[in-house]
Amino acid sequence: MPDETAANNSRRIFLIATEESGDRLGASLIKALRLRLDDAVRFEGVGGRAMAREGLVSLFPIEDLSIMGFAAIPKQLPAILRRIRETADAVIAAAPDMLVIIDSPDFTHRVARRVRARCPVLPIVDYVSPSVWAWRPGRAKAMRSYVDHVLALLPFEPEAYRRLGGPPCTYVGHPLIEQAGLLRPDAQELRRRDAAPPVLLVLPGSRRSEIRHHMPVFGEALRVLRQSIPEIDVILPTMPHLVDAITKAVAGWPLQPRIVVGEDDKRAAFRAARAALAKSGTVTLELALAGVPMIAAYKGGAVEAWIAQRVIRVPSVILANLVIGENVIPEFLQKNCVPDTLAAGLGEVLRDTPLRRRQIEAFARLDAIMATDNQPPSSRAADAALAVFRR
Known part of the structure; x- marks a missing residue:
């Protein structure tokens, strides 16, 4: 798509992944987006080793957010809240064309809510649905206020979002398929x-x-x-x-x-x-x-x-x-x-x-x-994310 690339040569995408599994998804998504946008895209955000290999310089080490179970959260809460504020401030300062939050909803969704409040027009894509179908189903409807589209790993999730009144949701496929x-x-x-x-x-x-x-x-x-x-x-x-x-x-x-x-x-x-x-x-x-x-x-x-x-x-x-x-x-x-x-x-x-x-x-x-029409999940995720951006 050379014409689109030339017309949008300053595209910037901010990604946030705070766990290893999300880091791997983020790295694959970066690769897929770069294939579609050539060199006309810059990536910033929070990620781990896999995303670093794709050129992303993380705002902080994701190991800072390593939490083992519910009981450990209170002790780390002040540090977590500080990182949430720092990350939201970094998104606003970067002025990206799109924000992609990847899994870790206790962290990434708090960032997304802060960003939406300060920049209502910024497209926000959530890659990996929180388990709204398993617990706290009210989150689905609440997400409509700060998430424009959900990229789901599991085939039953789009129907769950329709049933619960959540934002639009597309099944892109689980990385295990590959x-x-x-x-x-x-x-x-x-x-x-x-x-x-x-x-x-x-x-x-x-x-x-x-x-x-x-x-x-x-x-x-x-x-x-x-x-x-x-x-x-x-x-x-x-x-x-x-x-x-x-x-x-x-x-x-x-x-x-x-x-x-x-x-x-x-x-x-x-x-x-x-x-x-x-x-x-x-x-x-x-x-x-x-x-x-x-x-x-x-x-x-x-x-x-x-x-x-x-x-x-x-x-x-x-x-x-x-x-x-x-x-x-x-x-x-x-x-x-x-x-x-x-x-x-x-x-x-x-x-x-x-x-x-x-x-x-x-x-x-x-x-x-779990079929994905013979397309890699990362390719489907990139196409769905870009469709949100173009809208």
Whole structure:
């Protein structure tokens, strides 16, 4: 589009992403926007390492906003509020053509509200919907006052926004769609899935608080499971900065898992795995796309559990269940996250049972459910964002 580029040679886009997942989305969006606008665009804002590799100089390190659970928020609140003010001031000073806020709604939406109050004409796009369909549904309608368009990762979200009276919402696709081919086994790996001893993935989470809460009960569940399935090949994928904590946590387990680090080794483990014990979250969708039957569990702190019990309004907290539209993955949350129940659930998905077969059949429908017309999600997101700008 050379004519448009020439006519708009001072275009500036401000992006805000404060978590690693949002940082990766932001980096892909920058690439896609640059392809469409050539060199006639400048990016400013807040981001992490991935966005920095695309040339964005972050206003501050996103690690400043690392928060572990509800209970940790009060101690960090003054610093968070200061960063919100600084970021809103930076947006106004930059005078961009568009603001894109990416996930982290407790931070980014507060910035967006301040910016809208001071600059009502600035287009604001929200990339990654807050979970209005799960809790605090009134947020959807409130967002109309400061968000012009929502770019959704999940296919059911546009309908949720219509139902709740929120701003316009477009399904652009989940980034996991692009990784599906890397998660699915070839013929040799498929044979390993059916061979003995079965490969069991254990995925306790990526935060230290999750490791602290999940590792003891997961280890005890394996102890119980070995009474009925003595030989199990356990693989535990993790990240470099968590290896020491994981190694210490598994020291007392009845069998020592193979700890693998990095995306390549993690994907190889997904391709070989017969089943998984996973912390509830995005990883359940990743496993489902890989065709790995699973059970999901979550055990949080007392404050977090008390809040969650009172605000969550969906029939399942398992992301894969919500996307499929059917509760095919058993969830063991809080008081139900105990060794005996976890072991029993794992026995069902490791063996050839109706539950295992039902999950495999449901997972096979995901490609159609999450289809993006063969376009990468970042490309769809860039096109939708530019459409808002042009309007």
